[in-house]
Amino acid sequence: MTERERKERNSVHARRAVAYTVLTIISFLCLFWFYVLFINATRSNGELSRGFTAIPSTHLFENLNNLFHGSLPVLRGMLNSLIIASLSALLSTYFSTMTAYAIQVYDFKLKKFLFTFILAIMMIPTQVTALGFVQLVRNMKLLNSFIPLIVPTIAAPVTFFYMKQYMEANLPSALIEAARIDGAGELRTFNSIATPLMRPAIAVQAIFTFVSSWNNYFIPSLVLSSDNKKTLPILIAQLRAADWLKFDMGQVYAMIAFSIFPVIIVYLILSKNIVGGVTAGGVKE
Numbered sequence: 001m002t003e004r005e006r007k008e009r010n011s012v013h014a015r016r017a018v019a020y021t022v023l024t025i026i027s028f029l030c031l032f033w034f035y036v037l038f039i040n041a042t043r044s045n046g047e048l049s050r051g052f053t054a055i056p057s058t059h060l061f062e063n064l065n066n067l068f069h070g071s072l073p074v075l076r077g078m079l080n081s082l083i084i085a086s087l088s089a090l091l092s093t094y095f096s097t098m099t100a101y102a103i104q105v106y107d108f109k110l111k112k113f114l115f116t117f118i119l120a121i122m123m124i125p126t127q128v129t130a131l132g133f134v135q136l137v138r139n140m141k142l143l144n145s146f147i148p149l150i151v152p153t154i155a156a157p158v159t160f161f162y163m164k165q166y167m168e169a170n171l172p173s174a175l176i177e178a179a180r181i182d183g184a185g186e187l188r189t190f191n192s193i194a195t196p197l198m199r200p201a202i203a204v205q206a207i208f209t210f211v212s213s214w215n216n217y218f219i220p221s222l223v224l225s226s227d228n229k230k231t232l233p234i235l236i237a238q239l240r241a242a243d244w245l246k247f248d249m250g251q252v253y254a255m256i257a258f259s260i261f262p263v264i265i266v267y268l269i270l271s272k273n274i275v276g277g278v279t280a281g282g283v284k285e
Helices: 003-041 045-049 060-068 074-105 111-121 126-139 147-154 157-170 173-181 186-197 199-215 218-223 232-240 249-273
Strands: none
Touching (some): 003 249, 060 074, 060 249, 074 147, 074 157, 074 186, 074 199, 074 232, 111 157, 126 218, 147 199, 157 199, 173 186, 186 199, 199 249, 218 232
16 A cells, blocks of 8 residues: 555544534434423422433323323324324325426426416525415404315425425436337326326425424414314413413423423434435436
């Protein structure tokens, strides 16, 4: 091995060591707060008032028992959040992929204008349109319903933009033309060819949409009123806003920890599709 090769090898090892060190620190900072959350979920309200400790306590089942047998319908809230978040993720990713496919594959007038218009909608904050949205929902008599929280997720500009950028790099037009020549219909071409190629992008956006809908508090708090329709973020806010005589921080931490598990499960299920050479072996242009 020459001196130059030895220096390059040492340089690679040094960069790799620095990268691993930085990643380890970042991972620790990200996971530490989850550790704090689960530790606090095992402690009583009195123990929490005395300060933080890194050692788990023995009050986890007591906190969960008080939580599930309290005045708030926690399990019903969990089911409501699962329904809304799951359907939102499904509709958002599917129709955003379909919209991106139409703009990517077809040539028509106003194509560039529609793409720019959709991107412009991304700049509008949700809070700006909240009042008009609630008035529209009230006029349609859909208050205290899941429909206003699920159906609007079909129009997701951020998801559409991500899918469009992914298609430009990973959806060969030759595959679409070959499917058309073989007599496949447009819907079958989209579902059988385009969608499998987009699986990594769909998995990523499904996770993001699910987590965003799961954690959404603002719009559901304006639309939902009855306790049996409320989602977990609303119930957590109600638990934190309880009378100080009934306030139990142990229950709050237990409920937050309880609400995180579905998000972790969804991530573990979909994460295997995030990285992968799904388009390997595809037609190269």
